[in-house]
Amino acid sequence: MASASASASARRTRRALHLSLGFGMVCGLAAATTAPAAAADPIVKAPTLMTLRLDAPTAYLTFKDNSEPDTLYTITLTEKDNPGYTKIVRQAPGGVPGTGRVATRSATGIKPGVAYCATIRATVHYDYSDLNPYELEDPDTPESNKVCADPVDASKPQSAPTDLSIGPVTGEAKPPSGTSRNYWVAYSNKGADAKGVVLEVWATGPMKLRRPPENGTFSGFTCAAAGASGFRCTGGTVKPAEKGSIPFLISVTGTGNGTIHASITGSGDANTADNASSFDFEAIPRVV
Template structure:
């Protein structure tokens, strides 16, 4: 990571090939707290270092915030972690680094291997007194819901969505499922930020595997959740994917979310 942010976190001596780095998805601030969303690309990590620094003053050591968090179950999930202690209204860049248990080749003692830092992603500077006047920056968060649902049951998963900049108008959210999951019904129209939601056409097996919501308005700094009413059709892996499109979005890199389940 640029500007010495990773100083003191070098890979331990004797470690082998580095584990894969996380993928930074989104960085944003709310008041004095920064948030970093990243995709977990390792299956057996013991933790993640997450860090931010000031975009326009990267050498300011006092402006850097770093914290070690526990690992995330599985791999491929999007994870959001918070870092309190940033300056309101200032643009920050952030990234994450995976820490994986290892054995030192020379001493045989337990140690850790560290991935490279993920690619920096930066937030936009906003006027803390007027967040609604900020550039549009709509985003999707990490799905909430059961990881190991039972076959033959109904489950509801929740997809967070929000705008950390100005109001995001004309939003479109597409949700699809595959594997062990299908969709029972769309969210009720007009209840969720004015979205009109309609089911996709049935697949070849007769199951409906998604819906589209159009015409939504994401109010500045307002956080809401959209439901995915799923049915667990069979055992095995199931995937829910969501994408968000908003005209004029300044950071479309954080407009997707994936949730993996293992039905039993």
Template sequence: MTYSPRPRWMYRTSVGTAMACGLAIGLATPASAGPARLTSVQLDAPDVTVSFRDTDPEDASHTLVLRPQGPGETRRVAVAGEVPGVNRTVVKTVNAGIRADLAYCAVIETRTKPGEGIAGKFSVIEISNEVCSKGAGSADAPSDVSIGSVTGEANPAAGTNRNYWISYRNAGADAKDVTVTVQTSGSVTMRRAPESGTFNGMQCAAAGTGFRCTGGTLAKGASGQVPLLATVKSAGPGAIHATITATGDPNTGNNAQTLGILAVPPKS
């Protein structure tokens, strides 16, 4: 079965209607919103970590469907119930019973709430875009580096020095040529770059309004932190922007984070 995004007109099928070969008998009525947007799928058998953006205000449940790229069974597992509002990102790790030696292609099936009127007993099943992925243990599997968080004092006093910490990790296969870039803006500026060679072998040097650390390596599941040694130069808003890259990382949606701060006047 090949999955593809549903058009604006789709079949509304009752919850109890039998479905075969991807076809359903129902009433053709316009959908209220488009299907969910699947952004990333990370395989770590038997678990799967999935990230998707919900777009339908009438969603009732979301199911992850995994189709193996080779011999094996298609796996279906519930990942979320109703997601309040729209355009919210859901990140969920589930035990899907997948095999470590197989790649899988995935979609999110979203079932909406029944409507009103003549079609009130019917609900819509929307199919997201498809994302394919290889297991982290595969020889040619991709890395998946990410910035976890930027932590530190949110309201530092002007004229003081503060340290902020940028966390990073690799959820995919071993990552090479890892680069972490940190820039500052507004009321905060860098005091000096971190020491080279200390953070997963990265070489750090001043760059722009902050620093860049290059040439690091991260094994599967490895994580770390790199500090920003900062000076709060004035009262007012500021920000710390962090990004990470690695050779062969196809998932760039988790590669950046920003911490906003609001510096306060120094105590008299």
């Protein structure tokens, strides 16, 4: 019902925009009449900024999207102790489905060792269904709340927000059919303790899991097979600055192309942009 209500509201607003534009063209007041209508639209709401992580030269923002359909985001960064200094303004892709979803976007150009404050706003697309020769610009939401953060200190990872990441998946790029091969999935944490971590690996193509990793050997994970070609490890604890690599054994069941996928998740992860990785392979005929 909420979706239908939002859709109906959007249609009402678009009609109001059209009427405002038509009246404004006659009276020479188009800009004055269209702006309030866009601002009042319930689908044009500012994002809610949740976390900011500064790992120069990149800033990572985690936020809740409150607008639909968003086409892009504009990130504004100012130095915390020198707000009058030149602002850093960057655009990031939109496309977060629906509303209320948590997403991560990044902006480059920050200085190392400098604290910053950030806001983010969305641009919302209007799809005009009525006939109107005067196309209106897509409106921007108001800016989000402001969040400030200190830069990541590489020598003190425990003081930084949790940042789990999946490194490269490594192994043989052209495994022979009918053989067994080992592959490795690297993982790490740049910030504070990450508990209850879940790591998942699965393959598409001519591969079948032969043996999942041993339980408890890697950061306390408990691993079990998940489907015919993957596994799921749960309950891991990845400490600050810890790096690890989980090996797994697969059987190459045929020939052709495929991909190994890996992902990692954990509560409090401040940067989800680096939580997945993949490895393309081509299984080839075995030479006897």
